[in-house]
Amino acid sequence: MGGDDFHKGVKQPSTKLDGSALRILIVHTRWNSEIVDPLVEGSITALVNYGVKRENIILRDVPGAFELPSAALRLIRQSQGQSQNLLMGSPQVSSAMPFDAAICVGVLIKGSTMHFEYIADATSHGIMKVGLDTGVPVIFGVLTCLTEEQATQRAGMGGHNHGADWGSAAVEMALLGL
Numbered sequence: 001m002g003g004d005d006f007h008k009g010v011k012q013p014s015t016k017l018d019g020s021a022l023r024i025l026i027v028h029t030r031w032n033s034e035i036v037d038p039l040v041e042g043s044i045t046a047l048v049n050y051g052v053k054r055e056n057i058i059l060r061d062v063p064g065a066f067e068l069p070s071a072a073l074r075l076i077r078q079s080q081g082q083s084q085n086l087l088m089g090s091p092q093v094s095s096a097m098p099f100d101a102a103i104c105v106g107v108l109i110k111g112s113t114m115h116f117e118y119i120a121d122a123t124s125h126g127i128m129k130v131g132l133d134t135g136v137p138v139i140f141g142v143l144t145c146l147t148e149e150q151a152t153q154r155a156g157m158g159g160h161n162h163g164a165d166w167g168s169a170a171v172e173m174a175l176l177g178l
């Protein structure tokens with residue numbers, strides 16, 4: 001693959017996916033928002049195309065990619081009625097509807113120090129752990145790019161919008177085994 005070649009999108013599943021009953025969480029960063037926002041829109045468009053109701057797509061934002069795992073874990077647990085009011089020192093059970101899947105969206109762009117490598121490693125492992133610990137599929141929607149051009153190309157600006165793949169993956173994984 002040459003340097004300008006990049007992923008054109010994932011092959012869609014053979015079975016028809018019906019997302020009409022799903023509730024999906026999208027946690028996205030405010031870092032690199034000019035690239036993150038089109039990725040989020042790409043995910044929303046894909047989710048709606050699979051039948052997910054727009055009112056059942058819940059958006060929350062955090063400062064940067066490093067905050068994505070903890071935010072996703074807290075919001076998923078809250079939706080499962082397992083919120084913990086740490087100030088009062090005793091659990092307060094909420095009665096919110098559980099999320100069927102979550103998408104964590106961010107853009108990491110390499111700078112001049114090793115910060116990129118540490119954030120990318122922590123964030124990817126953290127997001128994986130949230131999915132395994134909660135049993136709720138959490139889609140890794142973080143671009144880890146060496147240049148801003150690589151990121152914009154993958155956000156639908158001159159190339160395929162990877163957000164669309166993350167939306168379809170969220171529906172597919174939410175329905176897996178049902």
Ligand SMILES: Nc1c(NC[C@H](O)[C@H](O)[C@H](O)CO)[nH]c(=O)[nH]c1=O
Pocket residue numbers: 029031032063064065066067106107108109110119
């Ligand atoms: N450089 C990028 C960051 N850095 C910020 C961290 O993610 C984090 O918010 C901070 O270290 C405080 O905990 N975040 C991105 O999402 N993208 C970057 O390129």
Ligand SMILES: CC(=O)[C@@H](O)COP(=O)(O)O
Pocket residue numbers: 108109110111112113114115116119
């Ligand atoms: C991904 C990052 O944290 C990076 O953008 C920070 O840039 P730098 O390594 O020049 O501090």
